[in-house]
Amino acid sequence: MNKPEPAASNPPDMEEPDSLEIDRLIALARRGDEAAFGQVVQVYYNRVYNVIYRVVNHAEDARELSQAAWVKAWQRLADYKEEARFYTWVYRIAVNTALDFLRRKKRRPEDPLEPVVRDGADPMALDARRELADERTPLDDLHRAEIRAAFDRALLDLSPEHRTALVLRELEGMSYEEIARVMKVRTGTVMSRLFYARKTLQQALGKFL
Amino acid sequence: MKKSELELISRGLDGNLSPDERIRLEALRARDPEARTVERQWTALGDSLRRSPAAPPDAALAWQDIRRAIHQQAGEDEAAYAGRWRVQFRWAAGLAVLAIGTVLGLSGWRVLDGRTPLWVMTDPVESPANRVEWVIAEIPGATTMIYTDTETDLTVIWMDVAQTVDPRDS
Numbered sequence: 001m002n003k004p005e006p007a008a009s010n011p012p013d014m015e016e017p018d019s020l021e022i023d024r025l026i027a028l029a030r031r032g033d034e035a036a037f038g039q040v041v042q043v044y045y046n047r048v049y050n051v052i053y054r055v056v057n058h059a060e061d062a063r064e065l066s067q068a069a070w071v072k073a074w075q076r077l078a079d080y081k082e083e084a085r086f087y088t089w090v091y092r093i094a095v096n097t098a099l100d101f102l103r104r105k106k107r108r109p110e111d112p113l114e115p116v117v118r119d120g121a122d123p124m125a126l127d128a129r130r131e132l133a134d135e136r137t138p139l140d141d142l143h144r145a146e147i148r149a150a151f152d153r154a155l156l157d158l159s160p161e162h163r164t165a166l167v168l169r170e171l172e173g174m175s176y177e178e179i180a181r182v183m184k185v186r187t188g189t190v191m192s193r194l195f196y197a198r199k200t201l202q203q204a205l206g207k208f209l
Numbered sequence: 210m211k212k213s214e215l216e217l218i219s220r221g222l223d224g225n226l227s228p229d230e231r232i233r234l235e236a237l238r239a240r241d242p243e244a245r246t247v248e249r250q251w252t253a254l255g256d257s258l259r260r261s262p263a264a265p266p267d268a269a270l271a272w273q274d275i276r277r278a279i280h281q282q283a284g285e286d287e288a289a290y291a292g293r294w295r296v297q298f299r300w301a302a303g304l305a306v307l308a309i310g311t312v313l314g315l316s317g318w319r320v321l322d323g324r325t326p327l328w329v330m331t332d333p334v335e336s337p338a339n340r341v342e343w344v345i346a347e348i349p350g351a352t353t354m355i356y357t358d359t360e361t362d363l364t365v366i367w368m369d370v371a372q373t374v375d376p377r378d379s
Contacts, residue, residue: 176225
């Protein structure tokens with residue numbers, strides 16, 4: 001059997017920053033240059049935030065966890081090995097921070113995960129409302145909101161590990177190898193997690209698909 | 210559908226197929242409408258995930274918060290280090306005071322008990338065990354012997370005076 005070709009690792013619709021410039025900034029940051037680190041943070045912030053948001057499904061938690069992940073990244077810059085891609089390294093920290101948070105949360109049943117679609121502070125709800133503003137009839141609006149809510153609920157019903165694998169693949173366009181590095185698992189595990197996540201979502205959302 | 214066929218579709222969506230597997234997937238699509246449906250539905254799931262990203266906070270503002278958190282953390286780390294050092298110092302000081310107190314207490318008890326204090330015993334010159342005194346008993350032909358006098362704690366050495374020289378004579 002021929003070897004599979006590696007999957008595209010650039011996330012869709014996202015501009016990959018100039019890697020030489022990033023390397024230069026990271027080298028400066030490792031020597032303690034906070035401003036250089038700030039520039040790196042601003043390059044990757046949205047991507048890291050979106051991944052964490054999709055894993056924890058809560059805007060305020062995602063903001064706090066993103067912050068915690070970047071603080072850890074600053075503290076551990078000395079451990080970063082330049083042969084790895086910086087964003088893979090940062091994602092590993094971000095994903096671990098998010099998964100640790102969910103594990104801690106699981107141990108506190110009195111503090112369950114937020115409901116998926118809520119009014120007010122949740123940008124998902126705001127985003128949904130913005131999207132809904134273009135719709136034509138209230139019935140269509142309701143239907144779309146229903147689909148969105150069902151999708152979010154189904155996503156949240158996946159285990160954090162399955163959800164993370166799917167988010168890294170679909171949102172970030174990472175290859176199996178990159179996801180395996182971020183999640184510290186074998187590529188076979190990544191493959192099976194993606195398969196299981198898709199199958200489970202399909203079963204949960206069958207009537208909408 | 211077989212699990213292996215579903216896995217093939219999943220890996221196909223991820224662009225993770227060998228040329229042989231791609232041909233197999235093409236054949237599967239051509240002959241099985243269910244495979245086409247599954248592939249379309251899974252593609253739609255991925256699209257949904259990408260189409261509904263969260264609205265992240267402004268990155269520049271977020272960096273200001275991160276910077277503050279880094280400084281705050283550094284301050285807390287420093288305070289924690291100083292705190293740990295202070296605790297260790299307090300323990301060491303406490304143990305030293307305890308040790309000194311123990312020695313002084315035991316010595317005081319020995320003085321009150323009419324015995325040589327511990328701190329004197331540790332002096333190699335002043336300690337009775339090391340003090341040498343000559344007592345000439347004028348017993349010619351005495352047998353050489355060594356013993357510890359229980360009353361004075363002195364080590365007594367009996368010797369034949371004819372065989373030795375009193376150091377006070379030299």
